[in-house]
Amino acid sequence: MNLILTVLEIVAPVGLLGLAGFVWVRAGFEYRMEFITRLCMTLSVPALVFTSLMQTEIDPAALSALSLAAALAYGALTLAFWGMTRALGMDRRTYLSPLIFGNTGNVGLPLALFAFGEIGLGYAIVVFAVMILWSFTFGLWVVAGGGSPARLLKEPIMGATLLGALFLWNGWQTPLWLTHSLELLGQIAIPLMLLTLGVAVARLNARHLGRALWLSLLRAAVCLGAALGAGLLIGLPPVALAVLILQVTTPVAVTSYMMAEKYGADADAVAGLVIASTLLSVITLPLTLAFLI
Template identity: 60%
Template sequence: MNLLLTVFEIVAPVFLLAGIGFTWVKLGFEYRLEFVTRLGVTLAVPSLIFVALMQTEIPAGELTRFTLAAIVGHIGLASVFELFVRLRGLDRRTYLSPLIFGNTGNLGLPLCVFAFGQAGLGYAVVFLAVTALLSFTYGIYLVAGKGGFGKAAREPMVWATLLGAVFLWQGWQTPVFLTNTLELLGQMAIPMMLITVGVAIARLTTRSLGQAIWLSLLKLSVCFALGWGFGTIFSLEPIAFGVLLLQMCTPVAVTSYLLAERFDADADAVAGMVMVSTVLSVGALPLILAIVL
């Protein structure tokens, strides 16, 4: 009973905030998604990433193992789903990126913070940074058929990650006034990201729910198996193991839909995967959390 209460206390704020965004749109209120998203990825999330890395107290050896596990985890997903897409004859540009990349920022990051505290934030930020770097390069290449390295170099999240890693490596700290400012900016990232997820889901429409259901179940199963396997192989400590598993199992990111729409892939099919996998995560992520706590 205590475990169920603990899990509820962790996941309820995440889905309640997403529900606020969903309800806000359904009530007809204005929400400028492009402005809020730009504010988040340009200021709030980079500030959160930089401060979390700079202030993390995770031992260097554990952080290195976790980073390697996150990278290998993405490579494992890419390999498995590349083979699956080819064998099933699915459109690679449409399906491969959504199957690989999860919503590690908007959903995964807040969930890890509520579940594991400051230590969980440090690991979750590292996983988010790996996801962002790969999705801005390899992910764009999958959908657009061309490299996205120029876009990655212009992303504040990428530079915040690199700068935070340097500060962590050298043991540097920014002046207190600057740290406090960056912390304030970072504190608005989590509620902003969660509400934005609800808004984005409320605005999506799709006719591809049937296929989206079994693809979302497949994605969750493969992600759970690989997350558990790589967490064990790299001998991650309990918090790092839990963060890796949760982040691997996050639903399809809304950005996958935006990329599909922008580069003329099957955006309707991707929208279906975003919607179904997000609804599925309402039940799946608390269950996974109960397993790792």
């Protein structure tokens, strides 16, 4: 009973804020997705990433090990899903990126924070940064048929990650007035991302949910195996391993739908994956958390 209550305490804030965004849009109220997304990705999330890395008490060597494990996990997912899409004759531009990249920002960061505290958030941000790096290089190349590494350098999230890692490695701290300002800005990131997730799901128009459901089930199993295998191979400590598994097994990212829409892939198919994997995560994420904690 205590375990069930603990898992509910972790999952409930994520579900309720996502539900609030869903109901808000369904009730006919305005929600400017483009503005909120730009606000989060340009200001609040970079501030959260920088301050979390700067203030984390995680040993830099442990962060390096987690970065390597995350890179191995996403590399394994890339190979596995590349082979699967080829074997099944699936359109790689449509399906490969959604199968690889989970919602490590909107879902993974708050879950890691609620489940494992500030140290969990620090670990989760490392995995998030690795995913962003691979998503905006290889992922963009797959969906768009070409991408430039220079695009990644223009993303404020990556600048904040590199700067935060530099401060962490050298033990530097910003002046207290600046730290408090950045912390205040970063605090709006998680609730806004969760509300936006609910809004995005409410606005998606999915077809062929049957195929999306079995693909989501298969994806969940492959992601769990890749994260667990990479973490054990590197020898991650328990909390770092738990966060890696949690992040890699998050449902399909809403940004995958946005990229498919922008670059002319089958956006409806990707929307189906987003909805099916998100609904499935209502079951899989609590089970995963119950196992991890």
